[in-house]
Amino acid sequence: MSEQEQLRAIRERIDAIDKDLMRLISERASCAQTVAEIKRAAGSGEDFYRPEREAQILRQVKDTNPGPLEGETLARLFREIMSACLALESPLKVAFLGPEGTYTHAAVLKHFGQDVQLAPMASLGEVFREVEAATCPYGVVPIENSTEGVVNHTLDLFVQSPLHVCGEVLLRIHHHLLSREESLDGVQRVYAHQQALAQCRRWLDANLPHAERIPLSSNAEAAKRAAQDTGAAAIAGDTAESLYGLNALKRNIEDHPDNTTRFLVIGRQESIPPSGVDKTSVLVSTSNRPGALHRLLTPLAHNGVSMSRIESRPSRCVNWEYVYFLDIEGHSADPKVKQALAGLRQEAELFRILGAYPRAVL
Numbered sequence: 343m344s345e346q347e348q349l350r351a352i353r354e355r356i357d358a359i360d361k362d363l364m365r366l367i368s369e370r371a372s373c374a375q376t377v378a379e380i381k382r383a384a385g386s387g388e389d390f391y392r393p394e395r396e397a398q399i400l401r402q403v404k405d406t407n408p409g410p411l412e413g414e415t416l417a418r419l420f421r422e423i424m425s426a427c428l429a430l431e432s433p434l435k436v437a438f439l440g441p442e443g444t445y446t447h448a449a450v451l452k453h454f455g456q457d458v459q460l461a462p463m464a465s466l467g468e469v470f471r472e473v474e475a476a477t478c479p480y481g482v483v484p485i486e487n488s489t490e491g492v493v494n495h496t497l498d499l500f501v502q503s504p505l506h507v508c509g510e511v512l513l514r515i516h517h518h519l520l521s522r523e524e525s526l527d528g529v530q531r532v533y534a535h536q537q538a539l540a541q542c543r544r545w546l547d548a549n550l551p552h553a554e555r556i557p558l559s560s561n562a563e564a565a566k567r568a569a570q571d572t573g574a575a576a577i578a579g580d581t582a583e584s585l586y587g588l589n590a591l592k593r594n595i596e597d598h599p600d601n602t603t604r605f606l607v608i609g610r611q612e613s614i615p616p617s618g619v620d621k622t623s624v625l626v627s628t629s630n631r632p633g634a635l636h637r638l639l640t641p642l643a644h645n646g647v648s649m650s651r652i653e654s655r656p657s658r659c660v661n662w663e664y665v666y667f668l669d670i671e672g673h674s675a676d677p678k679v680k681q682a683l684a685g686l687r688q689e690a691e692l693f694r695i696l697g698a699y700p701r702a703v704l
């Protein structure tokens with residue numbers, strides 16, 4: 343067979359596969375519609391999103407991937423198929439720290455897919471309020487960064503909010519220096535979110551030691567300003583770069599190449615059923631007595647439950663008293679986690695399960 347004939351044959355095969363894919367995806371979408379009809383008929387409300395089921399499907403795709411595509415790549419494609427199917431049932435509206443172009447925006451798309459309805463908010467407080475007021479069923483907020491640590495404002499909002507955690511998103515963060523200027527010599531001011539300035543501190547010290555660093559409410563806001571301002575640059579990501587038509591004077595200026603931010607999905611649902619690979623987040627406080635924290639955490643050790651994170655924040659009620667945020671491995675409904683939590687509850691003055699939710703898959 344000549345090269346032309348070989349190519350024609352393989353392209354015919356690809357066309358036939360595409361037809362099959364189209365038929366199968368449409369059949370899958372009809373099934374999702376039927377799920378919605380069954381739930382509506384049973385009167386079980388308009389809440390069709392099932393995070394634990396989505397996590398299981400994505401995990402299954404990664405675990406049974408036959409190749410040659412990467413498991414992560416195949417899971418991303420399935421993420422979009424599910425997003426489109428869910429939008430057919432009922433479009434999902436998600437509040438996040440806007441404007442469009444923030445890293446939180448990118449986290450929303452990574453977790454929910456492209457078919458989500460975006461509700462950009464001006465502050466983290468507004469994201470919480472929007473979800474509390476049921477204007478949006480879900481919100482996405484940054485919680486910690488691998489270089490800069492915890493986002494204190496988010497933790498403080500959790501202390502006062504009745505909302506629950508129903509998912510987590512991990513996003514590799516690449517920062518670029520974006521500007522209307524043609525070269526670094528023209529940059530006198532750098533706008534960015536405080537976290538981004540901190541994550542690029544060494545690069546800025548070495549390359550723009552004399553430029554003023556101006557913290558703003560978000561990186562997208564910084565990009566917007568840099569687009570209007572001569573002599574200015576912004577630190578922001580890919581989405582902001584294309585959205586605000588800026589040049590990347592330098593890409594990937596983050597001090598740590600594996601710079602990752604973790605986001606939480608917040609909602610009003612009290613608990614998400616176990617997906618098989620889950621985490622539980624808990625808020626506790628204890629009196630300021632010797633050994634109090636040790637006693638508080640003992641039930642975790644006794645039940646063989648591992649804690650992946652502990653953060654403390656001032657309680658804001660009494661000086662030098664703290665609340666602790668714990669992330670533990672497993673779901674609050676797993677027998678040993680349940681037992682550990684019961685012990686913790688007895689030792690703690692304040693005890694609240696913020697949520698049990700699937701560990702990030704993508």
Ligand SMILES: C=C(O[C@@H]1C=C(C(=O)O)C=C[C@H]1O)C(=O)O
Nearest residue numbers: 374377390391392395424427428
């Ligand atoms: C189809 C369902 O609803 C939604 C859509 C899903 C999908 O497309 O696979 C999975 C979970 C839900 O978010 C369901 O409840 O199974």
